[in-house]
Amino acid sequence: MSRIIVYGSCYGTTRQYAEELSKRTGIEVKAFKDIKNINDYSTVIYMGGLYAGGVEGMKKTLKGLTEIEDKKIIIATVGLADPTDDLNVKTIRNKMRSQLSPALFEKAEIFHLRGGIDYSNLSFLHKKMMSMVYKKALNIPEEEKTAEIRAMIETYDKKVYFVDLNSLDQIVDAI
Numbered sequence: 555m556s557r558i559i560v561y562g563s564c565y566g567t568t569r570q571y572a573e574e575l576s577k578r579t580g581i582e583v584k585a586f587k588d589i590k591n592i593n594d595y596s597t598v599i600y601m602g603g604l605y606a607g608g609v610e611g612m613k614k615t616l617k618g619l620t621e622i623e624d625k626k627i628i629i630a631t632v633g634l635a636d637p638t639d640d641l642n643v644k645t646i647r648n649k650m651r652s653q654l655s656p657a658l659f660e661k662a663e664i665f666h667l668r669g670g671i672d673y674s675n676l677s678f679l680h681k682k683m684m685s686m687v688y689k690k691a692l693n694i695p696e697e698e699k700t701a702e703i704r705a706m707i708e709t710y711d712k713k714v715y716f717v718d719l720n721s722l723d724q725i726v727d728a729i
């Protein structure tokens with residue numbers, strides 16, 4: 555049985571992490587759309603960009619996973635929110651819990667990486683979504699704004715890039 559790195563990426567930051575991880579570990583890397591049977595692999599490293607709390611492609615890819623007790627499963631999210639902030643991590647994990655079976659959520663080793671965003675490059679739909687989230691965020695009283703919300707307001711309509719390939723070290727160690 556073999557090992558695989560699978561990624562779900564809309565704008566490339568997650569793909570960049572996945573390809574670098576592949577280079578460092580020698581493990582084959584594929585986009586989630588190219589995976590035919592996830593049960594061909596005994597070690598699955600899933601990396602997905604965060605979109606409104608959902609991990610791109612994760613649910614679709616991992617829902618067919620069987621005999622998880624015999625497998626090694628690593629999941630890494632890539633988002634704008636700072637993963638050194640405990641509240642951000644809590645928010646991401648709570649959302650992930652609803653996208654995975656309880657057994658899979660318990661079994662998976664979970665990591666959080668930081669990506670980037672270039673508003674000028676977003677699809678029409680994503681631009682619309684971010685504009686709605688931004689307008690809503692502006693109405694939140696200052697003392698109730700979380701670090702995640704403040705970061706989103708500060709970076710709105712800009713280009714920011716927080717990709718740090720050194721943050722892959724923790725995943726290399728886990729592998």
Ligand SMILES: Cc1cc2nc3c(=O)[nH]c(=O)nc-3n(C[C@H](O)[C@H](O)[C@H](O)COP(=O)(O)O)c2cc1C
Pocket residue numbers: 562563564565566567568569602603604605606607608632633634635668669670671676680681683684
């Ligand atoms: C519509 C939209 C929703 C997003 N939602 C979140 C989110 O809930 N949490 C987060 O940390 N980042 C969020 N982001 C930021 C992306 O996760 C970030 O840009 C990431 O690097 C994207 O990965 P990709 O380049 O591989 O597609 C969102 C971005 C867009 C465009």
